[in-house]
Amino acid sequence: MAWKRKDLLGIRELDPAEITLLIDTAASLREIGTREIKKVPTLRGKTIVNLFYEPSTRTRTSFEIAGKWLSADVINFSVSTSSAGKGETLLDTARNIEAMRPDVVVVRHSSAGAAELLARTLRCSVVNAGDGAHEHPTQALLDLLTIRERKGHLEGLQVAIVGDVAHSRVARSNIYGMRKLGMTVTVAGPPTLIPPQVQELGVKVSHRLEDAIRDVDVIMMLRLQHERMSAGLIPSLREYARYWGLTLDRLRASARSDVVIMHPGPVNRGIELSPEVADGPYSVILEQTQNGVAVRMAALFLLAGAKASQEAP
């Protein structure tokens, strides 16, 4: 199958074959990172702009490395060094960037729908690197790739997504992807961190960590933002860690011995994950990071490279 979309905005709009194409492409490109000379000419002459309105080290760096391994020119445009601080609107900035003829704009923004807004406005391809609490498609793709590597398959697996689901774009993109690929998803957390009517996305809800992680193949722990406390959603970090922190004892008591622990990072050690779990044998957190580069290479290749080869004379 061939990739046909101009943009990668979310997992919700993709069909299972498209998701699988992205994961398969990532799996085949990952080998580039193991070479002595980590560079292929695939996107030579292509320009990729990383437009980041939220602080991000991991995702931005991952896109940057992915672009550079594919020989694209990668420009980072982040809020602290740009005119966004001078009151220029997102649309103004985007139009000005488009005038510089990029092939792909990778955008992260705190507003849900920002990537879709850019995609509607710009002729070039847009990759959503996270829009508010809406979607973060490349994160879900790298998670799916990581799970598939560990488990050998995806269909039929059971997953628990634990923590601040309400504010998590990672959770939403994973829920869409996992459901489309035949996986079972339970979201778990205190009711204040579970979004309203989330069952309509095809997931089960649990309010007790021990129940949620029992018999699942994968546990995905979400990062707890400290501001949830001041917003009155949880009483204290101490209490959150007491009931929702994944410790080795709790893991051994309730979870399967072959369970895989994931986290989109950065980890709050001692809050949602105890250090011995985050850094222990169940954890695949570093594999996730490695696969992140591969998935972003796949996204950039399918959006910019595949299109170029079709247009080649």
Next chain:
Amino acid sequence: MKLLIRNGRVIDPASGTDLQQDLLVEDGLIARSGPRLERTVAGAEVLDAGGKVVCPGLIDMHVHLREPGHEYKETVETGTRAAAAGGFAAVCCMANTEPANDTRAVTDYILAQARAAGAVRVYPIGAVTRGLGGKELAELAELAEAGCVAFSDDGRPVMNAELYRRAMEYTLPFGCPVISHAEDTNLSHGGCMNEGAVSTELGFRGIPAAAEDTMVARDILLGELTGAHVHIAHLSTAGAVRLVREAKARGARVTAEVAPHHLVLTDEAVRGYDPNTKMSPPLRTRRDVDALVEGLVDGTIDCVATDHAPHAQSEKEGEYDGAANGVVGLETAVPVLLDRLVRPGRLDLSTLIARMSVGPARLLGLPGGTLAPGAPADITILDLDRELTLDPATFRSKGRNTPFGGWRVRGAPVATIVGGRIVWRAAAGGEPGR
């Protein structure tokens, strides 16, 4: 000065009239109606209304004319021209201007602009609190004397229940209602759409229906405490409809309005992140829409008001959560409601006309709203068969922020008459006239 409107279907809900007849206007007032009046009337300008509906001039009791202070969004002139082109003979303008309409000088200014450039009647609504700040009362007595017909901090609630109670008491002698923008801002804080399955999917913090319902309940209770007439603006929830219905049943002095967008759209429209689907209160669910239509039919809801809220394009084209709240409504309300509620039989024509004329006229004590002899000759003529595509580019309003752009509709106003003067007529050929 005589105007004879000939051969129309004259619908006057105030008197229960629905008859094919002529209507004679003399010196700015309704003179009489009856069959074949031209045989007895000489020297009148004749307006042929054959095949059309002739009804009382429509009244929109909730618009934002933006003047003074936000003339880049709208002015009294452009807003009232939009009103005329939408079939409205009168509008009530909200106080959230800059400066707010919280002193006589501002009211006087608005009325002066209306006299100088207004296409339709303009009735200002005064602020409840100084600067809409929610801290101290505006000069309510002087505002009433200057011509304000109601009091409201619309755009925001008066969160301090004690202050709101005192506003209700203080304004009792003036016979003007207080109009509540019912929103608990603690519950709605940070939200930009209805809370529910769609907000969860789109990744937005939602505004629960309870943010409205709790304040509707509070304001009804404060009204019962003080004896004041409380009018609830822009109902959007099934719960609010139920609360108003129950309050009316026990005799409370409460009235309510609903906006066209809340009668025909749900939060499903927010998919795609078009900021023209963002307003306060937000679009709700199908269940809420059905309850609002039911409330409008059974009289729980007294009137339709557009909450016409023009904004500049730059304020409605960017990120959804950062976009301004509100949509324009004056030039789309009648066609949308005729097409989506009257045509499918969910609301009968005379009820719609009542809710847009005698309904608001009675609850605010305004002249008009009826075609009875002696009433001001404010008249709207509708063509139920006129088909058009709603096109923001043709709006008289400066605001193009509508969720109805591109809608094909059937049924629309074709002429608006204020005080016996034709202030707007649709151009021939189906497209709106200039």
